[in-house]
Every structure is written in C-alpha cells, then in structure tokens.
Amino acid sequence: MLGYVIRRILVMIPTLVAISALVFIIIQLPPGDYFTTYMNELQSRGESVDKAKLEFIKQQYGFDKPMIEQYFVWLTGLLQGDFGYSFEFSRPVSEVVGDRLSLSFVVSFTTIIFTWVVAFPIGVYSAVRQYSIGDYTLTFFGFLGLATPNFLLALVLQWVAFTSFQTSIGGLMDPAYLDQGWSIDKMLSVLEHLWVPVVVIGTSGTAGMIRRLRANLLDELHKQYVTTARAKGLPPGRALIKYPLRMALNPFIADIGNLLPEVISGAAIVSIVLSLPTTGPMLLNALQSQDMYLAGSFLMFLATLTVVGTLISDLALGMLDPRIRLGGGAEK
Amino acid sequence: MTHSYPLTSLYGDYLRALVGLVFMGTPFYFTLGNLYLMIIFGALTFLFLFFGIRTVIRHLTVIETTPQTITAIGPLGRQIAWDKITKVDLKYFSTKREKSADGWMQLKICDVTHCLKIESNLEGFDQIAARAATAAFNNGAEINETTMENFTAMGVTVDLPEEKTG
Numbered sequence: 001m002l003g004y005v006i007r008r009i010l011v012m013i014p015t016l017v018a019i020s021a022l023v024f025i026i027i028q029l030p031p032g033d034y035f036t037t038y039m040n041e042l043q044s045r046g047e048s049v050d051k052a053k054l055e056f057i058k059q060q061y062g063f064d065k066p067m068i069e070q071y072f073v074w075l076t077g078l079l080q081g082d083f084g085y086s087f088e089f090s091r092p093v094s095e096v097v098g099d100r101l102s103l104s105f106v107v108s109f110t111t112i113i114f115t116w117v118v119a120f121p122i123g124v125y126s127a128v129r130q131y132s133i134g135d136y137t138l139t140f141f142g143f144l145g146l147a148t149p150n151f152l153l154a155l156v157l158q159w160v161a162f163t164s165f166q167t168s169i170g171g172l173m174d175p176a177y178l179d180q181g182w183s184i185d186k187m188l189s190v191l192e193h194l195w196v197p198v199v200v201i202g203t204s205g206t207a208g209m210i211r212r213l214r215a216n217l218l219d220e221l222h223k224q225y226v227t228t229a230r231a232k233g234l235p236p237g238r239a240l241i242k243y244p245l246r247m248a249l250n251p252f253i254a255d256i257g258n259l260l261p262e263v264i265s266g267a268a269i270v271s272i273v274l275s276l277p278t279t280g281p282m283l284l285n286a287l288q289s290q291d292m293y294l295a296g297s298f299l300m301f302l303a304t305l306t307v308v309g310t311l312i313s314d315l316a317l318g319m320l321d322p323r324i325r326l327g328g329g330a331e332k
Numbered sequence: 333m334t335h336s337y338p339l340t341s342l343y344g345d346y347l348r349a350l351v352g353l354v355f356m357g358t359p360f361y362f363t364l365g366n367l368y369l370m371i372i373f374g375a376l377t378f379l380f381l382f383f384g385i386r387t388v389i390r391h392l393t394v395i396e397t398t399p400q401t402i403t404a405i406g407p408l409g410r411q412i413a414w415d416k417i418t419k420v421d422l423k424y425f426s427t428k429r430e431k432s433a434d435g436w437m438q439l440k441i442c443d444v445t446h447c448l449k450i451e452s453n454l455e456g457f458d459q460i461a462a463r464a465a466t467a468a469f470n471n472g473a474e475i476n477e478t479t480m481e482n483f484t485a486m487g488v489t490v491d492l493p494e495e496k497t498g
Contacts, residue, residue, distance in 0.1 A: 003436070003451070004425040006348055006383045009376065011427065013355050079359040081366035 008314065012307050019303040020078070024071045027292045027299075033063055034087045034290045061085070074293070078300060084293025088286070093297045097279065103172055104278040106190070107197050114202040115209060116252075122206075123213030127248075128240065130218060138210070145207030154200045154273045161196050170275030172197075197274055201267045212251050220244035253316045335395040335460065341453035345387040352380030395454060397463065402441065404448055414467040416443040419474040422461060422482040437482065439464060462488045 032040075035054055042048075062070055077084060083093035122142075126135045161167040168174050172193050177186040220226065221244050229239045268280030279298065286295035357380075360373035393406035403411040419442040426435030437452035441464050450460060465488045468475055 001423075001425070001438075002379075002383060002386065003345070003438075004427070006352065006380065007427050009379070010348055010352060013351075079369075080362050081369045 004318075005311075005315070008311050012311065015307055016304060019307075020075055020300055021071065023296050023299045023303065024067075024074060027287070027290070027296045028067060028070075030290060032290065033058075034292060035063070037290055038087075061087075074296065078297065083297035083301075086286070086291055086294040088289050088291045088294070093294050096282070096294060097298060097301075100277055100279045100282055103276070104280070107172070107194065107201070107276065107278055110194060110198045111202045111205070114198050115205040118202070119206045119209035119213060123210045124217060124240075124245065126210065126214040127217035127221060139214075142207040142210045145203040146211075148203065150200050150204060150267065150270050151273045153203060154196070154270050157196045157200060158274065161193075165192070167192055167196075172276055172278075197267075197270060197276055200270050200274070209252070213248060216248035216251060217244060220247045250317060254313050333397050333456070335397070335454050335456040337390050337393070337451075337454050339391070342387055342391050345383070345390075349380050349384030349387055353377060353384065356380055390451070395450060395460065397460060402448065402460065402464075410446045410448055412441055412443045412446060412448055414463070415471060417441055417464065417467045417471050417473050418443055419447075420464050420468040420479060421476065422479040422486075424482050424485075437461075437486075458486060458488075461486060 035058055039051075039054060058064055062073055065073075074084060081094075083097070085091075086093050086096045089096045122138050126138050129135050158169055162169055171178075173186060173189040174193075177183075177189050180186060221240075223244075226239060226244055229242075230236070234242075268284055270276070271278045271280040272284070283295060283298050285291075286298065356373050356376040360370065360377045363369035363373055389407045393404050393409070396403045396405055400415075401411050401413050403409065419440075421438075421440040421442075423438045423440070424435055425438065437457070439450045439452075439457070439461050441448045441450070450457065454460070461483070465475075465483050467473075
C-alpha cells in the first residue's frame with residue numbers, strides 16, 4: 001500500500017503544478033489588472049487619480065514584472081503559506097478567506113450530512129421495494145428535487161421561513177448578531193437560518209444520490225451471487241448488507257473527491273440568492289474585480305482539496321472494493 | 333533457492349523516494365515558520381524518507397526458499413515455515429483506474445507471529461506465490477476472495493473448501 005500511496009502522491013505534484021499554471025494564466029487573461037479596473041471606476045465617478053502613486057503600488061506588488069516571474073513569486077509564496085494580499089479587502093488573503101471558511105464549512109458539512117441521511121435509506125428502500133407505491137412516491141419526489149432550480153427553491157423557502165417562522169430574510173443569522181461575538185443566542189439564530197440553505201443545496205444532491213444508489217443496488221441485487229445466497233437460506237437483511245449494499249456504496253466513496261472542495265466552496269448561486277456570507281460569492285467577486293491573489297489562491301486551494309479528495313476516495317475505494325480484474329501475470 | 337530484487341527493478345522506487353524527498357523536503361525547509369504547512373510537508377517528507385529506507389531494505393534483502401521454509405535474509409529478516417502458514421494475502425495495485433495489467437502485486441505470508449511481504453518485482457515471485465498458495469491450501473490457512481482471484485489471474489488455481497453460509 002505504501003508504494004501505491006507514494007506513486008499517487010508523486011502524480012499529484014505535476015497535477016498541482018499544471019493546475020497552478022492554468023489558474024494563474026486564466027486569472028491574468030482579462031486585460032488590465034485590479035488597479036486598472038479600480039482606476040477606471042474612480043475616473044468614471046469623476047474622482048481624481050494619482051497615476052504616479054498607482055504606478056508605485058503596481059511596482060510594489062510586482063505587477064510590472066513579466067508574467068512568468070509573477071507566477072513563480074506567487075507559487076513560492078503559496079508553498080510558504082503566504083497566499084498573497086487581497087487588494088479589495090486590503091487584508092492578507094488568508095484572513096479574508098478564513099473569516100468565511102468556517103461558515104462555508106458549517107453550511108456545506110450540514111448539507112452533506114443531510115444529503116446522506118436522507119438519500120441513503122430512501123435509495124435502499126426504493127431498490128428493495130422496486131415498483132411499490134413507496135418507490136413510485138419517493139421517485140416522484142426525487143425527480144421533483146432534481147428538476148427544481150435551487151435558486152427558485154431558495155426564494156420559496158425564504159418566504160416560507162419569513163411568513164411561518166418570522167425568520168429574517170437572507171444571511172446565516174439575524175442581522176442583530178452580525179457584529180457580535182459568538183453566544184448561545186447567536187448559535188440558535190444560525191441554526192434557525194441554516195435549514196433553508198441546507199435544504200435548498202441538499203435537495204438536488206439528495207435526489208441525484210437516491211437515483212444512483214437505487215440503480216446501483218438494483219444492479220447488484222439482480223446478480224447471481226445474491227440469488228445463490230438467498231437460495232442457500234441467507235437471511236434477506238444479511239443478503240442485502242453483506243455484499244450488494246457494500247458494492248452499491250462505491251459511488252458514495254468515489255464522491256469524496258468532489259466532496260472536499262464542495263465543503264469549502266459553497267454553492268455560489270444559492271449563497272448569492274440567500275445572501276450567505278460564505279466563500280462562493282467571495283470568489284465570484286474576486287474574479288469580477290480581478291483581485292488576482294484572492295481568486296488565484298482560493299482556486300488553488302480548491303484544486304488541492306479536489307486532488308487530495310481523489311486520493312482519499314481512491315484509498316477508501318481500494319479498501320471497500322478490492323476486487324481485482326487482472327488480465328495477465330504480475331508486472332515486474 | 334535464493335531470490336533477490338534486481339537493482340534495475342528498484343531504480344524506479346529509488347527515483348520516487350528521491351523526487352519525493354526533494355519536492356516535499358524543500359517546501360518543508362522553507363515553511364518552518366508556518367505550523368500547518370510544516371506538519372503537512374513534514375509528514376510527506378517523512379513518508380518519502382520511510383519509503384526510501386524501505387527500498388534500501390528490499391535492495392539488501394535476499395529471499396531464500398527451501399522445501400520447509402521461506403526466509404528473508406537481510407535487515408528485518410525473518411523465517412516462516414510453509415506448514416506453519418496461517419494467512420496468505422495477495423494484493424494487486426495499480427495507479428490506473430481501470431485496474432489493467434499495468435500494476436504490481438504484493439504477497440503477504442503470515443504465520444502466528446510474523447508476516448513476510450514480497451513484491452512482484454522479486455525474481456521468481458510467481459514460483460513463491462504458487463508455493464505459498466499450495467502451502468496455504470494444505471494448511472487450511474485464511475485466504476480471502478481477492479487473493480483467490482489474484483492467484484487465478486496469475487495462473488495459480490487454489491481449490492478451497494466451500495464457504496459456509498448463514
């Protein structure tokens with residue numbers, strides 16, 4: 001296993017270097033830079049701009065240097081834990097991201113738990129009781145969840161939360177708690193607001209997962225080894241859990257690779273509609289305003305999480321399903 | 333009969349250990365002020381160092397088989413008698429998702445107290461695997477389904493008693 005892990009980690013190095021180069025090129029592609037955009041904004045509002053000062057700032061941040069040099073400075077900084085400086089927030093990127101990261105994590109982690117807790121039993125039930133009324137009903141709701149746009153559901157649930165529970169519109173807490181430190185009341189307020197984004201973001205994921213689990217489990221349940229196990233008198237519960245369910249879980253495990261970045265990135269569109277102070281809208285703003293270090297470092301962080309998540313899912317998958325399909329002899 | 337890991341088959345692992353140490357050790361040195369990155373790169377550097385040491389140990393190890401025993405001679409050497417084998421595990425690893433033949437195998441032979449791991453780049457690996465399979469079958473040792481499939485894929489057939497159900 002050590003040899004496998006070593007090889008996988010080594011493959012990650014060129015992957016991440018290539019991603020970093022792509023990310024840097026893409027965020028540099030639009031003409032101009034953050035300061036040019038900022039200068040144009042000021043000029044459009046009729047405000048005066050000290051061009052000499054602007055040039056000085058550009059020089060200070062190395063904007064006058066060739067792109068390749070800027071890239072290596074940024075990359076070296078990343079490796080040393082220096083994610084750069086956010087021009088828009090006038091703070092280091094690590095501080096800007098750090099503030100929103102915890103709330104993004106709370107929302108996304110709760111959503112993942114919600115998705116799994118809801119999807120797992122329903123998926124198993126739908127497969128075991130195929131074509132029953134329960135299966136048809138749950139499948140109907142599953143398709144409904146898949147077909148409903150998240151932002152629309154977000155608006156509807158906000159209205160329901162406001163009219164039925166007097167929950168304030170938007171955000172992850174009551175506006176009164178925004179500038180306060182953490183307290184029991186503030187946490188209760190977060191919990192009061194949390195269910196809306198969790199249900200909205202989780203619905204489509206839940207529906208998709210139900211469909212996949214149902215399809216995979218049905219495939220396994222129709223295989224001969226299950227029939228043989230039943231014929232030999234294995235109790236139905238054991239005949240379900242021992243192998244078919246284990247095999248049907250593979251897509252869940254393979255999903256871990258996508259799960260890690262999802263936990264951090266947050267659903268951007270839903271976050272904007274619900275005014276959530278998560279990282280999704282922040283990334284969008286950074287890309288729009290060409291806040292290159294904030295956008296670049298955050299994208300790089302997401303890419304790293306994706307690559308690490310893929311490694312974790314591969315390792316977990318290897319442990320869960322070590323079935324081998326080898327054509328020839330062992331390679332030297 | 334003695335078997336060893338040919339140097340040419342270990343070049344790749346030496347290179348991997350070296351590349352890993354350079355690519356993880358260098359950032360580790362420069363992140364000494366940042367606790368989180370220091371832990372991450374430190375752990376990775378240690379992992380590659382461990383892998384390098386393991387490769388050196390494999391390089392120095394000779395596997396000797398007799399009709400009675402299999403012995404690893406070298407650092408961390410140990411001996412297992414064929415008739416004392418309690419468990420045999422044959423795993424296949426591949427970095428390709430489709431699990432093609434582009435991979436390597438690892439044979440783990442255990443008695444009550446020790447385990448011996450052999451990788452498929454060892455000279456005569458197929459013969460040792462076949463001998464281990466036969467010994468495991470004769471001893472009624474523990475062999476899982478994956479190991480059975482791997483033996484079959486190698487051309488080694490092992491007829492085990494039918495598994496009990498219920």
